[in-house]
Amino acid sequence: MxxxxxxxxxxxxxxxxxxxxxxxxxxxxxxxxxxxxxxAPTVKAALQRAVDLGDTGYIASRTPLPAAFAGFAERRYGWSPDPARMRTTADVSMGIVELLRRVVQPGERVVVTPPVYPPFYDLVAEAGAEVLRVPLRDTGTGWELDLDGIRSAFEDGATAMLLCNPHNPTGTVHDRDTLVALAELADEFGASVVSDEIHAPLAQPGTGFTPFLDAGEAAQRVGYAVVSASKAFNLAGLKCALMVTADDATTAVVRGLPVEVEWRTGQFGLLAATAAFSPESxxxxxxxxxxxxxxxxxxxxxxxxxxxxxxxxxxxxxxxxxxxxxxxxxxxxxxxxxxxxxxxxxxxxxxxxxxxxxxxxxxxxxxxxxxxxxxxxxxxxxxx
Ligand SMILES: Cc1ncc(COP(=O)(O)O)c(C=O)c1O
Structure with a gap:
């Protein structure tokens, strides 16, 4: 350490x-x-090398980042996502908007769970959808998803949920059982779950962080994760995030995104994220x-x-x-x-x-x- x-x-x-x-x-x-x-020294060295080489062109069509993230997920969360089911984009916000655009029809409703990262409201609107608020429940000692409220929202026709896992601003790490139940609910109603996991590398040891796509079979069917090294390693300005899926239908959605979505990834962001997710970091x-x-x-x-x-x-x-x-x-x-x-x-x-x-x-x-x-x-x- x-x-x-x-x-x-x-x-x-x-x-x-x-x-x-x-x-x-x-x-x-x-x-x-x-x-x-x-x-982090590893990130600094990767960026320094790129500066020395003038390695500042477009990102390559095949990059080491998906494999680096898969290794990170295995070491840190005991989860084995498939690098073949990942694509990069400029940042987590862009990944969320592009995914929502594909899984939600204009005017449909997307569940968000306030208090929540303020741009979530804007991202849903940018995707042409409407926000349906299902506040977190205050348990007296922490916060948790209101699964009954989310069920009602799906019954009322919400077609997706934007999950914050872990949650900003409360720092809540949703427990596995809750995420499994959420995934099963979404599956029952044919809804999608877009899981923003930007804070995941910062889950403290022993808090039991569960990647949404690792929360049972239903999660693999309904879920899209958007991940990044940018919060833990302070790389937000370098512009790189990964969209991750775990089954054929959701992977087809991500593969169907225009190539431009991927090309907006920053080369520095990609190099920095690859270093950040390496075992040396x-x-x-x-x-x-x-x-x-x-x-x-x-x-x-x-x-x-x-x-x-x-x-x-x-x-x-x-x-x-x-x-x-x-x-x-x-x-x-x-x-x-x-x-x-x-x-x-x-x-x-x-x-x-x-x-x-x-x-x-x-x-x-x-x-x-x-x-x-x-x-x-x-x-x-x-x-x-
Ligand atoms: C939960 C959450 N999602 C997304 C973002 C923004 O990420 P990006 O800069 O990759 O769009 C932040 C930034 O703080 C955040 O807290």
Whole structure:
């Protein structure tokens, strides 16, 4: 395992990505899902080699990425997807839209489970479909899919579901039984499930992450997974994702996509993702998971000490914390006040759906120093 430590703030401020350019330099940015860690050495070497060679043309029609992902899935999840049933595209969002366009007729409804990654609402609309909301159920200790609500949605004519596995923003790792039951429901109603698994490499050890396509035979029939190395390895700007299927009919759908969908894959993204999914990157990813584990616990301590009114449940996956600030009385969208008065940028809770009123989403993929400073700044508002 490697030690993975975030860059110092002075270097981060030199970055030019959205996280570091959206707000002025007196704001600590903990909003968009980019991380503050250096690249994994394997990824850096692959990109460096490409720069040295000027290897910046179009992606090849046969690439090592599907086999690299299959190896990763086998090592990390005990799942053996078939590289012949995968195709690349520019990013997870594009994969979702292209797949929904094929499996849903214009105007049909797609189940989404708020609070959920805000662009899901837009992606369904971009595919010409309509969103049917079936909120997650709050169990008192976590969140889970509302299978009865999803059954009703399918009974009412929804023809697909956009699953977030693991779930953003709650960090929920859906358990295998739930996913098996979801797949059987979809199968019963002839519906499709598009499973966004972008946060899957960041499921913490022992949390039992299950790839949707590995959740029984029905899942193989109804499911499409869209996967990427981009969240764990911070490669979003390089543009590469994989669409994965597990049976002949769904594979035919993916093979039927225009070749342009594949050609939009970034060459740097493809090279970086291939390196990220290689066995040589496992020690770095393990180190990252350990750092994130420390951060998710540190955040709990910081909130308990400085903002006891905050309600936070340690996420099982990822680097996003879903924090209920309702008790502070800062209104439906507390991130607004936090931005203007504490100079900390968090993601707006209500953007994730009505269930996000009073909530903020905080990105803890950073250093303990930045995390501590952010919570300290927010805590100063509590006493005002
Ligand atoms: C659940 C989820 N899906 C998709 C995306 C966007 O992925 P991409 O940049 O590959 O479209 C994100 C980004 O944070 C995400 O959290």
């Amino acid at each position: 490697l030690q993975v430590t975030a860059l110092p703030l002075s270097e981060l401020r030199e970055r030019t990505s959205e996280k570091w350019r959206e707000y002025p330099s007196d704001v600590l940015p903990l909003f968009v899902a980019e991380t503050d860690f250096p690249l 496992d020690a770095w990813l393990d180190g990252l998971l350990r750092t994130l584990d420390e951060n998710r616990v540190l955040l709990e301590d910081l909130l308990a000490t400085h903002i006891p009114g905050a309600r936070y449940r340690i996420p099982a996956a990822g680097y996003l914390a879903w924090i209920d600030l309702t008790a502070l009385g800062w209104g439906d969208n507390p991130a607004r006040r936090i931005l203007t008065e504490a100079k900390v940028a968090l993601h707006y809770g209500p953007a994730f759906g009505d269930e996000g009123r009073g909530y903020v989403r905080l990105n803890f993929g950073t250093s303990p120093e930045i995390l501590t400073e952010a919570v300290t700044r927010i805590a100063a508002l509590v006493d005002r």
